[in-house]
Amino acid sequence: MTEDKRFVTKITPKSKDFSKWYTEVIRTAELADYAPVKGMMVIRPYGYTIWEKIQELLDKRIKESGHSNAYFPLFIPESFLQKETEHVKGFSPEVAWVTHGGEEELEERLAVRPTSEAVIGNMYSKWINSWRDLPVLINQWSNIVRWEKVTRPFLRTTEFLWQEGHTAHENYEQAQKETLQILSMYQEFVEKELSIPVISGKKTDREKFAGALATYTIEALMSDKKALQMGTSHNLGQHFSKVFNIRFEDRNQNLQHVYQTSWGVSTRLIGALVMAHGDDSGLQFPPRVAPVQVVIVPISKGNWKENILPTAQKMESQLKNSGVRVKLDDREEFTPGWKFSQWEMKGVPLRLEIGPKDIEKNQLIAVRRDTREKESVPFDSLIDKVPHLLKDIQKSMFEEALKFQKSNTYQTEDYQEFKSIMDSKKGLVKAYWCGNSQCEEKIKDETMATIRAVPLIPQEKRSSKKCICCGAQTDTLAYFAKAY
RNA sequence: CGGGGAGUAGCGCAGCUUGGUAAGCGCGCCUGCCUUGGGAGCAGGAGGUCACCGGUUCAAAUCCGGUCUCCCCGACCA
Secondary structure, eight states: OHHHHHHHHSOOOTTTOHHHHHHHHHHHTTSEEEOSSTTOEEEOHHHHHHHHHHHHHHHHHHHHTTOEEOOOOSEEEHHHHTTSHHHHHHHGGGOEEEEEETTEEEEEEEEEOSOSHHHHHHHHHHHOOBGGGOOEEEEEEEEEEOOOSSOBTTTBOSEEEEEEEEEEESSHHHHHHHHHHHHHHHHHHHHHHSOOOOEEEEOOTTTSOTTOSEEEEEEEEOTTSOEEEEEEEEEEETHHHHHTTOEEEOTTSOEEEOEEEEEEEETHHHHHHHHHHOBTTBOOOOTTTOSOSEEEEEOOOSSHHHHTHHHHHHHHHHHHHTTOOEEEOOOSSSOHHHHHHHHHHTTOSEEEEEOHHHHHHTEEEEEETTTOOEEEEEGGGHHHHHHHHHHHHHHHHHHHHHHHHHHTEEEOSOHHHHHHIIIIIOSEEEEEOOSOHHHHHHHHHHHSOEEEEBOOOOGGGOOOEEOTTTOOEEOOEEEEEOBO
8 A cells, every 4th residue: 555655756667668767757856847848948956056067077177178268159140050061961950040130030040059160160260360379279158059859858958058169270180189188088077077987989970070070979878778979079170260261370381271179068968967877766966966965864753853953953064064065854844754765866875864863872874875875974973974975976886887888888790699789688889890881871770779989999909800781801890879 | 750649736647438417536735733763644725727729519628620748669860
């Protein structure tokens, strides 16, 4: 009978229906809610706090590596977008257009930015004249609109928030160096702060950014064993500088076009946090980005307001002073058990319980969200113990995810085996690929798997094998997976 | 964009086949009492333009047409 009651408020188990679990958990935990316009969502305070943490931690890295923030306009003249043909072909199906200002029809339509290469290119042509002006290292935090046909909260929404870096350099080598430096910055950021292990590499021509020379990506395996693109870094070469006429006089007094890069990560990272770490009880956030790192639940028993609450409050202020994001749940209307479930669902990494028995023993109980291990902690060591536990949770969440990634990564040279893995177990499959997009296409048609990344393997470590699809000799190894 | 499913209280749903009696259930919410170490109990109470627009009818949550949104599976997509 209690089983029935519990079932009502519980979310759909992840194993039963992953999609349903995903949307339910996002709404129940109040990360986001659907907005009245198709494909758009409201990021609620609890979810937005995570975005603020991501911004804070990534912005620091962006600035430390020499970049500065700026802000470019939301609207882009249609003629700008059309200058780079590949670019416009790539984005035109998903651009939203402004056609009127008030009642007046505009002479030229304005695109709501689907990305900012075009406006920024236009501005760079005015700002850059000499090699002394280079490199230009600018980042912007902004919103983006892409008219997507299929949308899902955080993973793909009509409007989303992101960061886009746009740099200009003297030569190809410097642009390439920047592209790869950013890629490894993203990898380090995602693995350290979000506790999500990624694979990194180059995108195939089919999957690269519209208008780029080369696109590099970090990809992670979600817990339903599908891959998610977490961030990309593009070497744009001179494509945009040629069409936007971004020229400079180089050190040898020759006039030439700059070499550019662009790179971004978006609110999709929040979706990744949900799918990589969540379980049947709900969300699970790594402490570094968790909106609430520690929740204190006083056991409201007997005369608890006099006997227990003051201690709980003291714990709260001690932790707050030592920089921990802590919340004291002193609501009277809920039982402790209810609160336990509630905060687990919301993904709080550490819970501290304090009850009459603990007061007697001068201790409290600490419960980890990831392992659910309970341990008693003496009051005296609270301030030392909590940061230590949080650090450990951060680390072991990464290790758990890495273990999952490894045990769901396969390597095969047999196409039948490849197919059967994609059919049954799913996950990442490493296989040799000839580099031909026809093979890539064929594999996609037959297995639904796409090439997520071609890992960057140094020449001397390469070996030569047969393409999984056509059998041609090749030294290119690729990661295949079904993807979001 | 194609195929399928759905929209009734904050959430999950029943009612629709056969139009009228009935806007109903569980959870949540409010008030009070009592409880509180893993989603307590009792009593009372509030809450609905039945997604929207139009049509048929004496009468529509229920029948018909259209629109919007969400979910699932494809196609497409940094």
